[in-house]
Amino acid sequence: MNAPLPDHVLPRVDLRPMPAGMLDALRARFGERCSTAAAVRDQHGRGESVYDAQPPEAVVFCESNDDVQFVVRLAHEHAVPVIPYGTGSSLEGHLLAVQGGVSVDVSRMDKILSVNAEDLTVTVQAGVTREQLNREIKDTGLFFPIDPGANASLGGMAATRASGTNAVRYGTMRENVLGLTVVTASGELIHTGTRAKKSSAGYDLTRLMVGSEGTLGVMTEVTLKLFPLPEAVSAAVCNFPSIDAAVQTTIQIIQMGVPIARCELLDANAIRAVNKHSKLALHESPLLLMEFHGSEASVKEQAETVQALAAEHGGEAFQWASTPEERSKLWAARHQSYFAALQSRPGCRCQSSDTCVPISRLAESINVSVDEAEASGIPYWIVGHVGDGNFHLSYLMDPDDKAEVAAVERLNVQMVQRALRLGGTCTGEHGIGLHKMGYLLEEAGAGAVDMMRSIKRALDPKNIMNPGKVFTA
Numbered sequence: 373m374n375a376p377l378p379d380h381v382l383p384r385v386d387l388r389p390m391p392a393g394m395l396d397a398l399r400a401r402f403g404e405r406c407s408t409a410a411a412v413r414d415q416h417g418r419g420e421s422v423y424d425a426q427p428p429e430a431v432v433f434c435e436s437n438d439d440v441q442f443v444v445r446l447a448h449e450h451a452v453p454v455i456p457y458g459t460g461s462s463l464e465g466h467l468l469a470v471q472g473g474v475s476v477d478v479s480r481m482d483k484i485l486s487v488n489a490e491d492l493t494v495t496v497q498a499g500v501t502r503e504q505l506n507r508e509i510k511d512t513g514l515f516f517p518i519d520p521g522a523n524a525s526l527g528g529m530a531a532t533r534a535s536g537t538n539a540v541r542y543g544t545m546r547e548n549v550l551g552l553t554v555v556t557a558s559g560e561l562i563h564t565g566t567r568a569k570k571s572s573a574g575y576d577l578t579r580l581m582v583g584s585e586g587t588l589g590v591m592t593e594v595t596l597k598l599f600p601l602p603e604a605v606s607a608a609v610c611n612f613p614s615i616d617a618a619v620q621t622t623i624q625i626i627q628m629g630v631p632i633a634r635c636e637l638l639d640a641n642a643i644r645a646v647n648k649h650s651k652l653a654l655h656e657s658p659l660l661l662m663e664f665h666g667s668e669a670s671v672k673e674q675a676e677t678v679q680a681l682a683a684e685h686g687g688e689a690f691q692w693a694s695t696p697e698e699r700s701k702l703w704a705a706r707h708q709s710y711f712a713a714l715q716s717r718p719g720c721r722c723q724s725s726d727t728c729v730p731i732s733r734l735a736e737s738i739n740v741s742v743d744e745a746e747a748s749g750i751p752y753w754i755v756g757h758v759g760d761g762n763f764h765l766s767y768l769m770d771p772d773d774k775a776e777v778a779a780v781e782r783l784n785v786q787m788v789q790r791a792l793r794l795g796g797t798c799t800g801e802h803g804i805g806l807h808k809m810g811y812l813l814e815e816a817g818a819g820a821v822d823m824m825r826s827i828k829r830a831l832d833p834k835n836i837m838n839p840g841k842v843f844t845a
Contacts, residue, residue: 385840387472390429394450398432398474401442405433416457416475419467420522420710422721422771423806428455428469435480437553437561437592443476444590444836445559451834456586458499458525462532463724464805466585470840476590478527484508485593493550493567495595498527514598517542520801521707527591533583535801537706540626540759541633541665542599544801549582553593557832567595580827585803586838588831602665606675607634607693607702610682615639615658615742615754617685619735622660622758624681626731630674634663635759639742642709642753649712650705655689660758661706663699706755710766713753717768720751724766725784727791728800731761737794741765741787748779762800789814804842812843 398406407413408430417427434440447454453473460467469475481497484505488494489512496505503523505516518529519536528534530552535544542548551565564577581588612618615637622635638646643656660682664674679690693699705712714722729737738754745752745765756763765787767780788798788811798804798811813821821843828835828845835845 385470388452389472390452390474391450394446394452395430397446398430398443402432402439405435407431407433413475415460416455416477417467417469419460419462419465421463421465421468421805421807422723422769423465423468426468426470428453428473428475431457431475431477433477433480437555440476440478440555440590440592441559441561443474444555444557447474447836448558448834451836453836453839454590455838456527456531456590458528458531459501459523461520461522461524462528462805463802464799464807466532466803466805466838466841468806470806473836473839478590478592479525481527481592487512487514488567489514489598491567492598492600493595494598495551495567495593496526497593498525498530498591500526502526502529509598512598513601515601516548516596517599518545518548519707521710526594526596530582530591530594531584531586532803533801535757535760535762537634537636537663537703537757539757539762539801540635541631546579546582548597549578549594550597551595552578552581552591554581554589554591556589557834557837561592562589565595583803585805585841587828587842588837590837602633602671604668604671605633605663605665605696605699606671607661607663607699608675608678608690609654609693609702610660610662610679610687610690611655612658612660612682612688613686616735616739617687618658618660619738619758621678621682621685621687623731623734624684625678626759628677628681630677631666631670632662632674632678632759633665634661635757636661636706637754637756637758637763638706638709639754641751642713642755645712645716645753646705646709649708649715650701652701652705660687661702663703709753709755713766713768717751719770720768721771722766723769723780723784724764724802725787725798726762726764726800726802727788727796727798728760728762729791729794729796733794733796734758734761734763737787737790737796738763740790744783744786748783750776750780750783757800760800761796806841809841809843 413427481499517538
């Protein structure tokens with residue numbers, strides 16, 4: 373396998389300084405919305421990855437499509453990199469300005485443009501976050517189900533083809549983005565897709581852009597599918613004697629066709645961190661956190677089936693959370709597990725890998741990965757959207773301990789190689805960014821990556837759109 377980037381302090385690659393004239397033009401247009409302050413630049417060159425910050429030369433806070441077009445046209449004229457920025461929650465180095473340039477912050481583009489309740493669709497600006505969207509459409513009786521742990525922007529979620537706890541039932545961003553408004557590398561504004569449920573018209577540019585990680589254009593508007601709020605919702609937690617028992621239960625749930633909405637695995641290490649951080653008292657053994665959606669009768673049937681399957685594998689202490697307040701507390705704790713774990717080892721950094729495999733190979737993938745993690749002696753924890761074969765194994769490493777950093781990288785390589793051998797992928801939802809470029813080549817092959825490069829060169833001949841990410845130019 374081509375090794376991923378080994379160093380967590382990255383040198384700039386082929387730095388392209390911003391001409392003074394371009395910075396003057398940005399300041400003249402945007403005033404205080406164009407910042408070169410060190411703290412602002414540092415924030416926009418970091419994200420939640422293990423890498424040290426690589427700040428852009430300037431940050432522009434855009435508020436409209438015209439704003440984004442102005443920045444990109446200017447950048448295209450001067451061949452200066454453009455890095456889109458939403459909430460800064462990406463985990464694979466997507467936001468690092470490894471070639472310098474300007475960060476286009478769309479967080480102020482936070483308007484819901486239209487809600488079409490009869491068609492179950494909504495169009496939003498790219499800076500709207502998933503939590504904001506669901507708050508604002510609550511009275512319609514609809515909701516948007518994709519929920520990565522962070523309160524990410526919907527533009528960023530589309531750019532990384534994000535997923536989350538509901539994916540086992542509702543799919544990922546790939547299935548739920550109907551159309552986009554995109555500023556291309558030349559500064560042109562294009563629209564992809566429609567609000568119609570399906571189309572056979574031309575190339576599927578929406579699917580091309582979803583998951584492109586900012587390397588083909590800046591998404592400014594997103595049209596999404598919505599879903600009716602279920603009549604009944606019930607959540608449950610169930611503890612197991614081992615991770616394998618929890619995983620085997622999950623496999624049977626999926627293979628039997630139970631339409632479970634959420635099925636999350638937390639290992640004992642994750643539970644300990646969550647209990648301390650969120651003031652909970654969950655039993656500190658491997659746990660499945662599940663949720664059932666549907667009518668009262670169907671939810672009851674699903675839950676009874678799952679409870680019986682869990683019992684066959686030693687599942688016990690099946691506890692129900694039927695009120696919205698109880699469910700919210702559980703899911704909030706799950707979503708905060710990343711920061712809960714970070715607090716358990718002060719000064720550490722988290723290196724996480726998020727492979728996804730066919731459900732029939734999930735047990736093998738997790739069990740061997742756990743054995744390797746235990747043998748390493750490095751603190752780790754596991755959470756996973758195991759209902760769709762996706763799990764996250766995260767190490768809490770000392771960034772100043774070179775041996776520990778190298779050991780974690782070796783463990784990640786082993787985990788990814790295993791997933792690929794089992795017919796899976798190197799990333800179920802985090803994306804490629806910087807860290808997984810070598811893995812992408814191993815997974816897709818040189819021919820497929822060359823085809824991706826050809827698309828990139830055709831749409832971005834000056835290589836200004838988030839350069840140095842996904843693959844080398």
